[in-house]
Structures are given as C-alpha cells and as structure tokens.
Amino acid sequence: MRKENQADIVNTSEEGPILKIEHLNISFRQYESGTHQTQLDVIRDLDVEVRAGEMVAVVGSSGSGKSLLAHAVLGILPYNAVQGGRIFYRGSELTRERIERLRGNEIVMVPQSLSYLDPLVKIGKQIKRGRKDKKTADKLRGIFKRYDLNEEVEELYPFELSGGMNRRILISTALIEEPRLVIADEPTPGLDLRVAKRAMGHFRELADMGAGVLVITHDLELALETADRVVVFYAGCTIEEAYRSDFEKEENLRHPYTKALWRALPQHGFQFIEGTQPYVKEMPEGCPFSPRCDMCTPQCKGEVPYREMRKGRVRCLYAK
Amino acid sequence: MNQHLGKRIGNKMIRMILLVIASSILTFMLMKASPIDPLQANVGQAALGSMSQEQIEKLNEYWGVGTSPVKQYLNWAFDFVRGDMGTSLLYRQPVSEVIAVKLMNSLFLMVIAWGLSGVLGFFLGVLSGMNRGRWIDRLVKGYCLLISSTPAFWLALLLLMIFGVWLKVLPIGLSVPIGVEAAGVTLQDRLYHAILPALTLSITGVSNIALHTREKMIGIMDSDFVLFAKARGEKGWILFRNHGFRNALLPALTLHFAAISEIFGGSILVEQVFSYPGLGQAAVSAGLGSDMPLLMAIAILSALIVFGGNMIADILYGIVDPRIRKGGAG
Amino acid sequence: MRDKNLRQRVLIGLIVGAAILLAICVGGLFCAEAAKTSDFTRKNLPPCLTYPFGTDWLGRDMLARTLRGISLSILLGIFAAAVSACIALLLGIAAATLGRTADAVITFVIDLLLGIPHILLLILISVALGKGFAGVAWGVALTHWPSLARLIRAEVMQLKESPYIQIARKLGKTNWYVARKHMLPHLLPQFLTGLVLLFPHAILHEASVTFLGFGLSSEQPAIGIILSESMKYLVTGKWWLALFPGAALVMVVVLFYAAGENVRKLTDPASVHE
Numbered sequence: 001m002r003k004e005n006q007a008d009i010v011n012t013s014e015e016g017p018i019l020k021i022e023h024l025n026i027s028f029r030q031y032e033s034g035t036h037q038t039q040l041d042v043i044r045d046l047d048v049e050v051r052a053g054e055m056v057a058v059v060g061s062s063g064s065g066k067s068l069l070a071h072a073v074l075g076i077l078p079y080n081a082v083q084g085g086r087i088f089y090r091g092s093e094l095t096r097e098r099i100e101r102l103r104g105n106e107i108v109m110v111p112q113s114l115s116y117l118d119p120l121v122k123i124g125k126q127i128k129r130g131r132k133d134k135k136t137a138d139k140l141r142g143i144f145k146r147y148d149l150n151e152e153v154e155e156l157y158p159f160e161l162s163g164g165m166n167r168r169i170l171i172s173t174a175l176i177e178e179p180r181l182v183i184a185d186e187p188t189p190g191l192d193l194r195v196a197k198r199a200m201g202h203f204r205e206l207a208d209m210g211a212g213v214l215v216i217t218h219d220l221e222l223a224l225e226t227a228d229r230v231v232v233f234y235a236g237c238t239i240e241e242a243y244r245s246d247f248e249k250e251e252n253l254r255h256p257y258t259k260a261l262w263r264a265l266p267q268h269g270f271q272f273i274e275g276t277q278p279y280v281k282e283m284p285e286g287c288p289f290s291p292r293c294d295m296c297t298p299q300c301k302g303e304v305p306y307r308e309m310r311k312g313r314v315r316c317l318y319a320k
Numbered sequence: 321m322n323q324h325l326g327k328r329i330g331n332k333m334i335r336m337i338l339l340v341i342a343s344s345i346l347t348f349m350l351m352k353a354s355p356i357d358p359l360q361a362n363v364g365q366a367a368l369g370s371m372s373q374e375q376i377e378k379l380n381e382y383w384g385v386g387t388s389p390v391k392q393y394l395n396w397a398f399d400f401v402r403g404d405m406g407t408s409l410l411y412r413q414p415v416s417e418v419i420a421v422k423l424m425n426s427l428f429l430m431v432i433a434w435g436l437s438g439v440l441g442f443f444l445g446v447l448s449g450m451n452r453g454r455w456i457d458r459l460v461k462g463y464c465l466l467i468s469s470t471p472a473f474w475l476a477l478l479l480l481m482i483f484g485v486w487l488k489v490l491p492i493g494l495s496v497p498i499g500v501e502a503a504g505v506t507l508q509d510r511l512y513h514a515i516l517p518a519l520t521l522s523i524t525g526v527s528n529i530a531l532h533t534r535e536k537m538i539g540i541m542d543s544d545f546v547l548f549a550k551a552r553g554e555k556g557w558i559l560f561r562n563h564g565f566r567n568a569l570l571p572a573l574t575l576h577f578a579a580i581s582e583i584f585g586g587s588i589l590v591e592q593v594f595s596y597p598g599l600g601q602a603a604v605s606a607g608l609g610s611d612m613p614l615l616m617a618i619a620i621l622s623a624l625i626v627f628g629g630n631m632i633a634d635i636l637y638g639i640v641d642p643r644i645r646k647g648g649a650g
Numbered sequence: 651m652r653d654k655n656l657r658q659r660v661l662i663g664l665i666v667g668a669a670i671l672l673a674i675c676v677g678g679l680f681c682a683e684a685a686k687t688s689d690f691t692r693k694n695l696p697p698c699l700t701y702p703f704g705t706d707w708l709g710r711d712m713l714a715r716t717l718r719g720i721s722l723s724i725l726l727g728i729f730a731a732a733v734s735a736c737i738a739l740l741l742g743i744a745a746a747t748l749g750r751t752a753d754a755v756i757t758f759v760i761d762l763l764l765g766i767p768h769i770l771l772l773i774l775i776s777v778a779l780g781k782g783f784a785g786v787a788w789g790v791a792l793t794h795w796p797s798l799a800r801l802i803r804a805e806v807m808q809l810k811e812s813p814y815i816q817i818a819r820k821l822g823k824t825n826w827y828v829a830r831k832h833m834l835p836h837l838l839p840q841f842l843t844g845l846v847l848l849f850p851h852a853i854l855h856e857a858s859v860t861f862l863g864f865g866l867s868s869e870q871p872a873i874g875i876i877l878s879e880s881m882k883y884l885v886t887g888k889w890w891l892a893l894f895p896g897a898a899l900v901m902v903v904v905l906f907y908a909a910g911e912n913v914r915k916l917t918d919p920a921s922v923h924e
Contacts, residue, residue, distance in 0.1 A: 104551065159643050466904065477881065
C-alpha cells in the first residue's frame with residue numbers, strides 16, 4: 001500500500017501517462033483438425049499510452065480482437081487466453097492483485113451494449129452496484145439529471161429501456177465511481193451518426209473532467225471528431241500513433257495503411273485499397289500490411305520495429 | 321396479478337387437465353391390453369369371499385368381459401370424478417381409503433427428500449459452477465456422475481446394510497415399529513423410520529439439480545453481464561449475491577419442480593427396499609397383483625402431482641422473472 | 651498421458667471404456683453354464699481367491715452370475731437405446747418440420763409420457779405385455795425417447811430459422827442439400843451424445859423393474875433379480891451378495907456416462923479451445 005502511494009506522488013508530479021501498455025500480446029490455444037493443437041495469436045504487439053485528461057482512440061476494423069485490449073487491462077480475459085507484455089498504471093506495473101483492487105473504482109470500463117447488464121436486476125440498483133448509502137443515491141440522481149434521464153428509469157429492468165437511453169445508462173455506470181481511467185469498448189455499435197456523436201461527446205467530457213479515456217472503436221471518422229490521439233490497430237499490431245491534427249493532411253500521416261484509411265474517408269474521396277486484413281492463421285512474416293503495400297520490399301519480411309517519428313510512432317521501415 | 325399472467329396460468333391449467341385425462345386413458349388402455357384378467361387373477365384368492373355380492377357384481381359390471389372398453393372407461397371416469405375411485409382388488413377396501421393412508425406416508429417421505437435434495441443440489445451446483453475446473457468442481461461432478469449411475473434401490477440396500485445390519489442404529493424397514501397400534505405411533509417413530517428412505521431419496525435427488533445448476537452457473541459466469549460485474553470489481557460472494565443467485569435460482573426451481581417425477585419414481589424403489597408402506601409400494605403390489613382400480617388411481621394421482629409441480633414452476637417463473645411478469649418477452 | 655492434449659486423452663478414454671464393456675459382454679457369453687451350476691459343497695462362501703465375488707445359498711458362483719447379468723443388461727440397453735433413438739429422431743424431426751398440428755400432437759405425447767413417473771410407466775407397460783421378458787424389453791425400449799425427441803425438435807427448429815439456412819434456401823439449394831450440408835453437422839453431435847446417454851438410463855431402468863419383480867423369471871441371472879434375491883440374505887450378514895453385483899452395475903453405467911461425455915467433447919465445436 002505504502003509503496004503504491006509513493007509511486008502515485010512521483011508520477012502525478014511528473015505528469016507521466018496514466019496507462020501505458022507495452023508489447024501486449026494475447027493468444028488462444030485451439031484445435032486445428034482432429035487432435036492437433038495450435039496457438040492463435042489474436043493480438044501480437046500492441047503499444048498504447050493514455051495521459052490524464054486525454055482521450056485516446058484505438059481504431060481497428062470490426063472483429064480484429066481489439067475488445068480483448070479492454071479485457072486485458074481489466075484482468076478479465078477468458079481462462080484459455082494467454083497474455084504477454086506489460087501494462088503500467090500510474091507508473092507502476094498493473095499486477096493481478098492491483099487491478100483486482102482498482103477495477104470498478106479508479107479504473108472503469110464502459111461496455112458496448114445492454115447485454116452487459118444483468119437482466120434480472122433493476123437499473124438503479126445495478127448502476128449503484130447494490131450500494132444503498134445516501135451519498136451514492138444522491139450521486140446517481142445527479143448523473144441522471146446531467147444526462148437528462150427520468151428518475152423512474154432507476155426502477156426499470158434492462159429489457160424495458162428504450163434504445164436512446166442505453167448509452168447514457170451505460171456511461172452512468174462509470175460516472176458513479178471516481179474514475180481516473182475510463183476504457184470504453186466499442187461505444188457506438190450500429191448507432192446513427194447523431195447519437196454516436198453524442199455518445200463520443202460524453203466520453204470527451206469525462207476526459208475534460210481529468211480522467212484518462214481510452215476508446216476502442218472501428219469508426220475512424222468518429223474518433224477524429226473527439227479524440228486527442230489515434231492509435232491505428234491492424235492485424236493484431238499497433239501500426240501508427242498519430243495526433244488528431246496529423247489527419248488534416250495525408251503527408252502528416254506516417255504508415256501507408258493509415259494513409260489508405262485517410263483516403264477512404266468520405267471527405268477525401270472514398271478510395272478503398274484492394275484486399276482484406278490477413279486472418280490470424282495466415283499472418284505474413286514481418287509487416288502484416290506487406291501483401292497490400294505498394295512500398296513493400298524483401299526487408300519487410302523481417303523484423304519491423306515500432307519507432308518514434310514526429311512525436312508519434314509508426315511500425316514501417318519506409319515511413320517518412 | 322395482471323391480465324397477462326392470469327391468461328398464462330389459465331392456459332397451463334387447461335393443458336394440465338388435458339394431460340391428466342390423456343394419462344388416465346393411456347393407463348386404462350395399457351391395463352386393458354394386459355393378457356392378465358384382473359378378476360381372474362384375484363378371484364382365486366380365498367379372501368375374495370370377504371367381498372359382498374354387490375361389490376363383486378359391481379366389479380363385473382365394471383371390468384367384466386361383457387362391457388365394451390369405452391363404456392368401461394367412461395363408467396370409471398364418471399365415478400372417479402364424483403370421488404368414487406372404486407374398490408381395490410388387493411386390499412378389499414375403497415381405493416380412496418387405501419390411497420389416503422399411503423399418500424400421507426409417501427408425501428411425508430417425498431417432501432423431506434425433495435426439499436433436502438433441492439437445497440443441497442442448488443448449493444453444490446453453484447459451488448461447482450463458480451469454481452469451474454478446480455478440485456471442488458471435479459469433486460461435485462464426480463459425485464453427481466457416481467450418484468446418477470447408482471440405482472436408487474441399490475443405494476438403499478447399501479445404506480440398509482451399513483446402518484441397519486452393520487451399525488444397527490436405524491430400523492431395517494416399515495414406517496412404524498412392528499406391533500404398535502396406529503394410534504400409538506409417535507411423530508418420533510415416524511421420523512426414525514423415515515430417516516433411511518428419505519436419506520436415500522435425497523442423495524439420489526441431488527445429482528440432477530446440482531448438474532443443471534452447475535451448467536446454468538457456468539453460463540452465467542461466462543455471460544457478458546458477469547464479465548462487466550467483474551470489471552467493476554465484484555467477485556466471490558458479492559458477485560454471487562448480486563448476479564448469480566437470481567439468475568441461477570429460476571432455472572433450478574423449474575427443474576426441481578419438474579423433478580418431482582424422478583423423486584416419485586425413486587420412492588417406488590426405495591419404499592420397496594425398506595418395506596415402507598407408501599404409494600410406491602402400493603403401486604408395485606397393484607402391478608404385480610393386477611389391481612386395476614388401484615393402479616389407475618395411483619397413475620392419475622402421480623400425473624396430477626407431476627403436472628401440478630410443472631405448473632407451479634411455470635407460475636413461479638412468471639412471478640419472479642420480470643421479463644415474463646411484465647410481458648416483455650417469452 | 652501428460653503430453654497428450656485433451657482430445658487425444660478423450661479418444662484413448664473412449665477406446666478403453668469400449669474395450670471393458672466388450673470384455674464384459676464376451677465374458678458373460680462364456681459364463682452361461684457357470685452361472686447356473688449350483689454346488690452345495692461351496693454355498694454361502696464370502697469372497698475369496700477362487701470366488702472373488704463369493705457364492706450364494708445354492709453355491710452358485712456370484713462372479714459368473716454377475717457377469718451374465720451385466721452382459722444381459724448391456725445387450726438390453728443397446729436394444730432399448732437403438733429403438734428409442736430411432737423413435738426420437740423420427741418424431742423430433744417430424745415435430746419440427748411437418749407443421750403446427752403434428753408439432754402439437756407430438757409435443758403433447760412427449761409431455762404426457764414425461765408426466766407419468768418413469769418407473770410407474772414401465773410397470774404399466776410390463777403389465778400390459780404380460781410381465782415377461784418382452785414386457786421389460788419393450789417397456790424400456792419404448793419409453794426412453796421423449797427427452798431426446800424434445801432436444802432434436804428444438805435443435806431442428808432453431809436450425810430452420812437460422813439465417814445461414816434461410817440464405818441457403820434463397821440461393822435455391824435443394825432440401826436434401828441443406829439437410830446434408832447444413833443441418834446434419836449440427837444435429838449429429840447432439841444425436842450421438844443423446845444416443846450414448848440413453849444407455850445408462852435404459853440399463854438402470856431395466857435393473858429397477860426387474861428388481862421390483864416385473865419381467866424376467868427368477869432363474870435368469872439378471873442383475874435386478876440377483877439384487878432382489880440378495881435382500882432376503884442381507885439381514886444375516888451376507889453383504890457380498892448385494893455389494894459386488896451392484897458395484898459392477900454402477901461401474902458399467904459410469905462407463906457409459908463417461909463415454910457419452912467423451913463423445914460430446916469430441917463432437918462439440920465449442921470444445922475447440924480447451
């Protein structure tokens with residue numbers, strides 16, 4: 001306990017990152033055919049940093065396993081997953097014991113849908129996690145007022161909620177605590193643009209209140225509206241880390257895939273590149289983007305380091 | 321009670337009545353198909369002489385060769401509905417009297433066993449499901465496998481050997497001490513004689529409910545909402561109290577009410593081993609002695625108990641589960 | 651065993667279990683004479699090296715009788731499971747595919763049969779068929795299908811509504827193609843597991859009804875009869891008459907349960923990550 005407090009003081013004074021993930025990898029064992037087993041690397045090399053008051057978006061296509069990032073930070077990966085790499089929270093390593101103590105109060109997750117709420121428990125009780133004290137009750141009332149939710153909603157069951165309320169209910173579960181780090185897993189699934197923008201806006205507010213916010217999403221356009229920095233996730237790796245301002249011009253971007261994403265945005269002409277992300281089992285050697293890349297050379301089959309460039313980072317040998 | 325729930329219960333009632341009628345027809349058909357003629361089988365016995373002439377005539381009119389099966393069934397059904405269940409060929413008493421005594425004995429046994437096995441099974445299932453893959457889970461699973469592989473009557477024999485013959489701490493059979501007047505039987509005696517049969521039934525009843533609850537609990541533990549609860553720092557007892565208990569209890573209740581049929585079946589075997597004078601033993605004697613009126617009545621009574629149990633489970637589900645109560649889904 | 655993965659271990663377990671069951675059946679065939687031979691010079695012997703299961707009051711070898719009884723049970727179980735599985739498959743699919751009326755009727759019959767306590771139903775059928783061997787055999791064979799039929803019905807109904815099958819139909823695939831390519835792979839694991847799990851139920855019920863005195867004549871060394879006879883001698887301390895035959899029965903049933911669980915593990919796609 002005491003050791004941790006010391007670390008806290010050192011870091012808050014230095015304004016270091018609140019969350020720092022280094023070389024995170026996550027794999028599953030699975031049967032290939034009959035009785036033959038293989039290792040399935042879903043996340044291979046993921047690096048992210050989040051500072052207090054900052055909103056960082058990890059952007060990757062749907063089904064690429066990026067939800068596992070949230071689960072890894074919170075220590076709730078399924079039992080058959082193997083995790084490697086290191087996660088730091090406020091300067092010291094986020095061990096099993098530490099995350100079990102911190103999750104739910106300092107570190108919170110905002111889930112992607114109502115299926116993450118218990119179908120048999122009333123909304124109010126669920127947001128309060130069963131706490132019955134007056135302080136929590138008052139706080140919830142405040143949150144509901146802030147999000148324009150009726151007090152009667154507390155007495156409803158999840159199946160009775162209307163679609164429009166879902167986002168605000170889910171984010172209320174974070175606000176009822178005192179979070180320093182908020183991790184939002186795909187907060188805008190299938191929402192129309194207006195509702196999605198509002199949901200992202202809520203997370204922006206959390207960051208402006210001083211928390212570090214990590215948003216995991218498939219929607220680059222939405223991420224650019226609100227996030228300070230964007231980390232691009234491709235085929236199990238982070239390939240670029242860029243500031244929002246970098247996306248104003250294509251030349252400011254570093255990785256060829258990010259540039260391709262940029263050109264695919266509606267305002268830049270909707271140009272898509274050929275091919276799809278490689279499936280985990282057919283991963284190419286070296287750079288995962290190499291089969292689709294114009295600049296690819298034999299060197300790309302080797303080790304490609306994640307290196308600093310213009311305040312951001314990139315995993316490409318030829319990025320300028 | 322709202323309208324939605326009322327309609328639901330009404331539908332269930334109608335279905336239950338239809339099922340009971342169908343089971344009486346099925347029983348009747350099976351008994352009629354039997355090559356053993358009930359009157360022939362029982363006429364040879366000297367005790368038949370104790371029956372009055374009218375009784376014998378009535379029996380003939382009922383089950384005799386001259387009457388058509390449909391008429392026989394309708395005769396029987398109308399009398400049954402009026403409360404006249406006929407006369408037992410074996411016991412030479414009105415069936416209703418035989419059943420009243422036997423049912424009380426059996427209910428005493430079954431209620432104890434049902435309650436015990438339900439509580440214990442739910443507890444073991446929860447424990448096992450929440451600790452999936454650990455030693456406690458293996459232990460519970462192994463126990464359940466062993467118990468569901470063990471015929472109830474053999475378990476009864478084992479317990480009888482251990483406690484009755486070897487340790488001599490519990491009686492070998494019967495629901496009351498031999499040679500004691502019915503009025504002289506105390507509750508203590510009854511309990512004393514019911515221990516072994518009830519224990520046997522409870523032990524065998526546990527495995528079903530425990531395994532079912534374990535599956536449900538594993539499903540709950542793998543659900544998104546438990547994942548989120550864990551992400552919010554809940555674990556162990558708190559997690560179970562907030563989310564596990566309710567979600568696991570509903571399916572367990574449903575299953576356990578449906579398991580009345582199993583307990584009933586088990587009681588037939590166990591009563592036989594312990595010579596416990598209950599409904600089950602009566603059913604076996606009635607079957608062996610081709611006592612048609614008694615067997616019919618027992619079959620219908622058991623169907624009533626079983627379907628009644630299912631219906632209670634359904635209604636409970638409707639009251640406890642908000643999604644059904646408020647008519648949201650299902 | 652340590653270096654094998656789960657599926658390899660399961661497969662080995664399955665083969666060993668099947669071998670034991672086969673050995674018991676073959677052993678039972680050779681014990682027909684030994685099980686009947688009575689010899690008063692050796693009656694009421696507790697378990698010893700020559701007679702591991704002891705002998706009974708007629709001096710019959712309990713090991714031979716037990717083997718005979720168990721093999722009879724296994725054969726009856728296989729017969730009953732086969733008949734019940736066929737009925738379950740036919741009625742389950744019929745209920746799911748032949749429209750509302752067929753479904754209502756079949757569901758009603760399933761509910762009806764599940765509503766009468768199983769043992770009682772067996773007693774009724776046994777009486778209807780004249781309380782012989784046939785009564786027990788058909789009783790056990792004809793009453794074990796309802797729960798499997800219900801399972802198959804639910805599975806087929808769910809499959810029918812699932813998007814990929816709807817799409818396959820829209821693409822103009824024939825019924826036969828859809829059934830073979832899309833339904834069978836889902837149905838087969840469920841059916842196989844259900845089939846194997848029918849055995850233990852059938853065997854236990856067969857033993858129970860014979861124990862109650864319905865069915866086989868008392869000369870037949872069926873396991874239920876052996877145990878029912880042993881009851882008379884328990885009070886005089888001849889524990890081996892009940893202990894060993896019963897334990898053998900339990901072992902066989904455990905083997906069948908384990909086999910069912912193993913089949914499920916091998917065929918269930920969800921076990922791919924374990």
